[in-house]
Amino acid sequence: MLLAACGSKTEEAGGAGDRRPPQLVAAMAVPMEDYAPTLVALGTVTPRQSVAVRPRADGQIDSIAFAEGDYVRAGQVLFRLDPRQAQAALAQARAQLASAVATEVQARADFERAEALVGKGFISGTVLDQRRAAAEGARAQIASARAQVNNAETQLSFLTVTAPISGRTGELQQRLGANVRQGDAALVTINQLSPIHVRFLVPAADIAAARAVLRQGGGRVVAKTQVGGEILATGKLVFLDNNVDPGNGGVTARAEFANQGDALWPGAVVNVELPLAAPTPHLTVPEGAVQTGRDAPFVWAVSTTAAAAAPKTDAGAAAGAARGAGATVQMRDVIVAGRLGGKVYLSSGIKAGDQVVVDALARLKDGDAVRLKRPGDAQNAAQIAGRAGAPPPTAPAGAAG
Structure with missing residues (x-):
């Protein structure tokens, strides 16, 4: 019996020697905060809109009416090309129109005289038909000449390049004096x-x-x-x-x-x-407080059993429990509703007001005794855990886990 007692004492001493000392950790009470599943x-x-401004006519750039990077409005003049050839073509078209008008006046007068003479028998009906055809042909020549004038005016207008949209200009691709052709590379891009x-x-x-x-x-x-x-x-x-x-x-x-x-x-x-949805209350912890487990994410929850066991009259024991005396940690699997701004929003696994560890997580094992840091230190640790654990925004935050 003496040997058995000695052996029992030796085992107790050995067990006490193998027990891990309490870890100093920071913990925070889990609050409820509104969270909306967020992509x-x-x-x-x-x-x-992004428009590459290209020349619509051939010519040499005579002037540039803006500076690179300027904000321009739709219709504002950007470039002016050499207009002399187009101006000459327009003058020629207008001259041809004037000639066509004069020819039409003469042809119409000849037709009117023929109409007066055919009734008196001085000219035949064939001649009248010829004069009518000549007058109608003269009118057609006027229409053709007017179309040529419109075309020349349009070609001249293409030599003044304006902004198609309002926006900011980019780098110039052609400089003053450059010869450009219709459909060439862009002169400038407007965004x-x-x-x-x-x-x-x-x-x-x-x-x-x-x-x-x-x-x-x-x-x-x-x-x-x-x-x-x-x-x-x-x-x-x-x-x-x-x-x-x-x-x-x-x-x-x-x-x-x-x-x-x-x-x-x-x-x-x-x-x-x-x-992606209306916000609802969720359990909220810093990003760094949630660990990746083999089967599910988890947190370290602090259990302060000493506070519950201490008599109400024993103020010292209750105060010690509040500071973490006799506290242990437990691994709690949680369901993640989302992550946003360095915070993790949980659907279940813990309750509001539970204490969770926010630092020194790597050193903990299930059931370890812990001592809690002062509230100010715990708050700082929680802020650091939230900043350090914030993930890059490459996936939807609403995905669980």
Whole structure:
């Protein structure tokens, strides 16, 4: 019996020696916050209209009436080409019109005289028919000459190149004095910046929800910077492509922004956020508090059993429990409703008010004893966990897990 007792004491001593010391961790109470399932994607800014201004006639550039990068309005003069040859052609056409008018006057007078003489028998009916044909031919020559004048005026107008749309000009492709030909490469490109579009991809899982948003007026789309998440502009969904991309199963979407102040610039890549449903309350934890498990994501929940076991009269024990004395951690599987802005919104797995660990997660094991940091330190740790764990916006936030 003595040997058995000694053996029992030795085992107890060995078990105490193997027990892990309490880990110092930061924890926070889980709040409820409103969350709407949100599509988060990368978008590319594209102009609503982009027009390459090309010459419609041959000529030498005589003048350029704008500077590169200027904002121009539709109809504003951009280039003037050498007009001398076109002006000469117009003068020639007008002269031919005047000649045709004079010929018609003479032919009409001859026909009128023939009409008066044929009744008196001085000329035959054949001559009258000839005079009538000559008068009608003269009238046709006037119509042809007028068409030539219109054509010459049109060709002359092509030598003054105007802006087809309002927008901002790009780099000049032809300089003063250059000879250009009809249909040559663009002289300059104009991009319409207000309103402006952002193109992005809607994953297959969110197509139905995005279509519902479009039917209801387009919702509220937010464009943010990739670094810092600063809001650049807010707009609405205006377009979903009519075909699913077989390569990725998604649909191309386009959002429109008023773009006052040109905050969005063509070619820029921005983060796009599109709420897909009305917001509802969800359990909210920092991104870094959610770990990836073998079967499901999980959090470390703090269990302070000492507080429940301490008598109400034992104020010291209750205070110690509040500071984490006798606390342990438990692995809790959770269901993720979405991720947005460094936060994870949970559907289930924990309850509002539960304490979850927000730092020192890698050192923990299920059932470990822990000591909690002061509230101020815990708050700082939660903020750091939210910033450090924020994922890149390449997938819809509404996907569970």
